[in-house]
Amino acid sequence: MSDMLNPKIIGQSKFCAAPFTSVYIGQFNEIRVCCASPTAIGNLSENKTLSEIINSNTAQDIRKHLSQNKFHSACGHCAGIEANIGKIANERYDNNKLGLPTVNDAVTNTDVNGYIHSQKPVWLDILYSNKCNFACMGCSADLSSTIATKYADAYNLIHGKPEDIPVIAEWQNDNDKIIDYILSHKDTIQLIHINGGEPFMQEPVHELLDVLLKKGLNKSIHIWSHTNGSISKYKSVDVISQYLVNWGAKATITMSHDLHGEQGEYIRYGLKQKKWKNTYDRLREANVDLNIQTCYNLFNALHMQELYDFYRYEINFDGHMVLGQWSEPVIYSARMMQLNPDLFSQANNVLDNMKYKKGDFTWLYKMHSIKQFLNYTIPEENIAIYKKRFLESIAKLDKLRETSFAKTFPELQSLI
Numbered sequence: 230m231s232d233m234l235n236p237k238i239i240g241q242s243k244f245c246a247a248p249f250t251s252v253y254i255g256q257f258n259e260i261r262v263c264c265a266s267p268t269a270i271g272n273l274s275e276n277k278t279l280s281e282i283i284n285s286n287t288a289q290d291i292r293k294h295l296s297q298n299k300f301h302s303a304c305g306h307c308a309g310i311e312a313n314i315g316k317i318a319n320e321r322y323d324n325n326k327l328g329l330p331t332v333n334d335a336v337t338n339t340d341v342n343g344y345i346h347s348q349k350p351v352w353l354d355i356l357y358s359n360k361c362n363f364a365c366m367g368c369s370a371d372l373s374s375t376i377a378t379k380y381a382d383a384y385n386l387i388h389g390k391p392e393d394i395p396v397i398a399e400w401q402n403d404n405d406k407i408i409d410y411i412l413s414h415k416d417t418i419q420l421i422h423i424n425g426g427e428p429f430m431q432e433p434v435h436e437l438l439d440v441l442l443k444k445g446l447n448k449s450i451h452i453w454s455h456t457n458g459s460i461s462k463y464k465s466v467d468v469i470s471q472y473l474v475n476w477g478a479k480a481t482i483t484m485s486h487d488l489h490g491e492q493g494e495y496i497r498y499g500l501k502q503k504k505w506k507n508t509y510d511r512l513r514e515a516n517v518d519l520n521i522q523t524c525y526n527l528f529n530a531l532h533m534q535e536l537y538d539f540y541r542y543e544i545n546f547d548g549h550m551v552l553g554q555w556s557e558p559v560i561y562s563a564r565m566m567q568l569n570p571d572l573f574s575q576a577n578n579v580l581d582n583m584k585y586k587k588g589d590f591t592w593l594y595k596m597h598s599i600k601q602f603l604n605y606t607i608p609e610e611n612i613a614i615y616k617k618r619f620l621e622s623i624a625k626l627d628k629l630r631e632t633s634f635a636k637t638f639p640e641l642q643s644l645i
Contacts, residue, residue, distance in 0.1 A: 241298040246328025249335040253354040265320040268303035279410040289343030352420035357433045358401040361426040363499035367555045370396040383625040404433040429460040453481040458505035481518040488529045522551040530563040530576040552595040560619040
């Protein structure tokens with residue numbers, strides 16, 4: 230056996246726990262060290278187990294680089310961010326924090342060439358399928374079967390791809406190898422993140438939850454899943470009463486929501502506000518750890534105060550509100566407000582004058598980076614291209630969906 234790594238490497242400036250303590254299972258069975266890395270370390274479609282893939286040549290090389298305090302090319306996302314902002318990227322920070330329980334043991338069981346002799350995973354990030362009943366404006370065919378089957382040409386246009394580029398209508402990852410790996414490492418795994426599409430209408434997710442319940446792992450493994458709020462029952466299974474209540478606070482459920490009413494239903498096409506509210510009420514009653522995630526975008530940029538008030542006062546949500554932003558598709562990002570000076574000024578004023586509930590710093594903390602993003606100048610040479618894509622894609626979606634951007638968002642009519 231080669232010499233083993235010294236645990237002191239954990240304190241190095243470029244160290245990341247992800248390749249040692251977690252694994253990302255992405256589209257078409259592709260395995261990566263984390264969600265931010267574009268580099269595959271293997272594929273479950275091959276005749277290999279997940280444990281074997283985690284020790285592939287690429288995975289070993291990533292760990293070897295990190296042990297030498299160097300970023301591997303697979304770590305380009307975090308490396309690029311850190312070179313620009315001068316501090317640790319959020320993804321690397323989160324992976325290091327999540328990996329704390331076993332990272333010391335994982336490193337001391339890894340040799341200098343990056344081979345892990347005793348894997349001690351803490352968490353898994355699983356993308357099972359693109360099966361989804363929504364066609365959200367900020368999504369793509371890769372993560373929504375509805376987009377893939379009904380609106381693929383329009384979304385190719387949104388993302389600047391040839392309109393007739395082929396897409397796969399629906400894809401689904403294998404589950405047996407994933408479950409085998411979880412059961413083999415049930416003593417160290419503490420979190421399973423279920424991502425992508427609408428998880429609660431995906432059969433492999435139900436299969437996974439059934440296995441975890443049968444083995445009593447709902448008492449030790451925390452699950453975290455996203456939902457669009459439309460699914461509380463699927464194929465006669467009540468997701469909340471038959472699954473989630475058995476986890477209670479050990480289940481974190483993040484409900485996506487970008488605006489309420491008719492405008493929200495336009496952005497997250499498929500949303501029915503009353504159904505979302507009903508699911509929200511039931512999840513609160515189930516005593517799960519409930520979050521609401523909002524993504525700042527072109528359509529809600531003038532309504533952020535209304536959204537905040539809706540969550541805090543109208544539905545009396547007192548939990549964690551997650552605030553992100555659409556950087557892609559850029560044509561639907563809030564930066565498009567720059568095309569109209571009046572709208573751009575209004576959007577900035579909304580952010581500058583936000584009022585919060587006393588002691589609530591969640592959105593306040595995030596608003597600084599949101600404002601920076603809004604004001605990050607669109608290159609002059611891209612403006613005409615973005616505007617053309619915006620106009621053509623809105624027209625195409627309105628025709629296909631029988632919606633009206635102009636009537637739904639009269640405050641943004643100047644953009645068209």
